[in-house]
Amino acid sequence: MLKDITIGKYVPARSPLHRLDPLVKIIFTAFYIAALFIINKPLPYAVFTAYTLIIMLISGIPVKMILKGARPMLWIFIFTAVFNVFMTTGETLWAFDIFSLSIKITREGVISGAVLTVRLFYLVIGTSLLTLTTSPLDLTDGIEKLLSPLQKIKVPSHEIAMMMTIAIRFIPTLSEETDKIMKAQTARGADFETGNIIRRAKAMLPLLVPLFISAFRRADDLAVAMESRCYSSGGKRTKMKECRFTSFDLRAVIIFAAATAALMTTQYML
Amino acid sequence: MIKTQNLSFIYREDNGVAAAGEEAVLKEINLKIEQGSFTAVLGANGSGKSTLAKHFNAILLPSGGKVYVKGMDTSVPENMFPIRQCAGMVFQNPDNQMVAALVEDEVAFAPENLGVEPKEIRRRVDECLAAVDMTKYAQSSPSALSGGQKQRVAIAAALAMDPEILILDEPTAMLDPKGRKEVMRTIKTLNRENGITAVLITHYMDEAAQADRIVVMDNGKIAMDGKPREIFADVEKIKALGLDVPQVTELAHELSRLGIKIRPDILNVDECFAELTRLFGGAAND
Numbered sequence A: 001m002l003k004d005i006t007i008g009k010y011v012p013a014r015s016p017l018h019r020l021d022p023l024v025k026i027i028f029t030a031f032y033i034a035a036l037f038i039i040n041k042p043l044p045y046a047v048f049t050a051y052t053l054i055i056m057l058i059s060g061i062p063v064k065m066i067l068k069g070a071r072p073m074l075w076i077f078i079f080t081a082v083f084n085v086f087m088t089t090g091e092t093l094w095a096f097d098i099f100s101l102s103i104k105i106t107r108e109g110v111i112s113g114a115v116l117t118v119r120l121f122y123l124v125i126g127t128s129l130l131t132l133t134t135s136p137l138d139l140t141d142g143i144e145k146l147l148s149p150l151q152k153i154k155v156p157s158h159e160i161a162m163m164m165t166i167a168i169r170f171i172p173t174l175s176e177e178t179d180k181i182m183k184a185q186t187a188r189g190a191d192f193e194t195g196n197i198i199r200r201a202k203a204m205l206p207l208l209v210p211l212f213i214s215a216f217r218r219a220d221d222l223a224v225a226m227e228s229r230c231y232s233s234g235g236k237r238t239k240m241k242e243c244r245f246t247s248f249d250l251r252a253v254i255i256f257a258a259a260t261a262a263l264m265t266t267q268y269m270l
Numbered sequence B: 001m002i003k004t005q006n007l008s009f010i011y012r013e014d015n016g017v018a019a020a021g022e023e024a025v026l027k028e029i030n031l032k033i034e035q036g037s038f039t040a041v042l043g044a045n046g047s048g049k050s051t052l053a054k055h056f057n058a059i060l061l062p063s064g065g066k067v068y069v070k071g072m073d074t075s076v077p078e079n080m081f082p083i084r085q086c087a088g089m090v091f092q093n094p095d096n097q098m099v100a101a102l103v104e105d106e107v108a109f110a111p112e113n114l115g116v117e118p119k120e121i122r123r124r125v126d127e128c129l130a131a132v133d134m135t136k137y138a139q140s141s142p143s144a145l146s147g148g149q150k151q152r153v154a155i156a157a158a159l160a161m162d163p164e165i166l167i168l169d170e171p172t173a174m175l176d177p178k179g180r181k182e183v184m185r186t187i188k189t190l191n192r193e194n195g196i197t198a199v200l201i202t203h204y205m206d207e208a209a210q211a212d213r214i215v216v217m218d219n220g221k222i223a224m225d226g227k228p229r230e231i232f233a234d235v236e237k238i239k240a241l242g243l244d245v246p247q248v249t250e251l252a253h254e255l256s257r258l259g260i261k262i263r264p265d266i267l268n269v270d271e272c273f274a275e276l277t278r279l280f281g282g283a284a285n286d
């Protein structure tokens, strides 16, 4: 399960999405999510789905891999859907009694359950597309630029960005390590699989201690390795890959704006 | 290239006086490393090898005495970046020294920190990846590489600063035999062909045997210093310091103790084979 997490996994490829300026991509993602929560009619949803499909197809990443990223979220999808179906009041579609509890499934419940699930699903797809097509260093670069106006009020935008890069970089290393520690402890009789939640949480505790110790040791090593290569937080850095706003980005922005306008027309005008 | 003068170091100190129960990890070390040389540093666990190495690029500063790198005093704050640029360092754990999620970005990290022009960074990245024979993997993620490949990327990442010295702290300790060979070959090529001064800390005697000079540390002091042949000829002393000699050297040593007239200063398998063939004549050809 830990291996299925696609956050921080970057898949290099040559696609228009990979070429896009990371800052532009982050802003697009923000708009994508905002639009997702604004629309609430069948036609805009259809258009939105079409957009998502197009983006997925031009991303240069196998559709299967994108969908796999949503799999760890499956239980959350099911939970929100079920919760909504049962908890929303309105026009009754179907009513029955279990253990003297009368349960009503309403039309509104089914709709809001479906809508919320769809929204969550697209939310995961949209954000995975961002991380899958943007190398972590570029992503940080984008975040750094996004935050740079805040530098005036002393927000350390570079340090925040660096912290994020390193955190993302260490996700695979640490999840591999967790796996290893778990196996080592299972071999010595630890049981992570059975029992209720409290029991399982207790079993996780001895797992966290070695994990944290190792994370701190790694952090210490990394700090020395970075210092050895002349890193200093206040220093003037340059970039090998300067992300410049190109005419390609400009065209993308225009297409994206037009597409957003079209989507909003279907929502409000039709 | 590197010179230490009465270098002492204590991890927890107060104005040169050790905290209670603390002992100096380095004690009055005087060492000179010549330009273009290949020096191996040996020593038992905890003898102070890593601590010494960290003094060579101003990660640690002496508690007593001085360290000069290319004539620059490490204790002068203005010298810190020029010294670190001049003395690149590679560490034991390949996973713990990588910053970036893409090989070429990893190599670009140091020159980016130094504020080098983007075009020049690109040139250096390509050149350094070629020097360690990793050009093919420029666009890969380091996590997808083998241990030996990761360490070669780490070497390229240090080379990108355009250093004159490369300090390697047990770079092969976590590698399989194939990875170790790759890394050793890379280090030797850089030393012979690119004129990089190499300082290699290692626990592997066969690696140390490939250097021009071996420095043996014991409890914060330099216990032995000389050419590999001289060092390994004194098998008893090496063993007393908690170390081993290369297997072939040990074989020759044991044979000569049995009264067989074999050269005692054999360092590698080829020499050993030549000696044995000479001794046993035609029998070895069968």
Ligand SMILES: Nc1ncnc2c1ncn2[C@@H]1O[C@H](COP(=O)(O)OP(=O)(O)OP(=O)(O)O)[C@@H](O)[C@H]1O
Residues within 6 Å of the ligand: B011, B012, B025, B043, B044, B045, B046, B047, B048, B049, B050, B051, B052
């Ligand atoms: N950060 C630290 N704080 C306090 N003591 C330390 C620290 N790092 C190392 N030491 C101590 O300094 C001594 C020398 O350590 P050092 O790491 O230099 O040895 P080493 O020769 O590199 O050993 P190894 O072969 O295990 O790498 C050891 O006794 C160690 O416990």
Ligand SMILES: [Mg+2]
Residues within 6 Å of the ligand: B049, B050, B051, B169
């Ligand atoms: Mg060490």
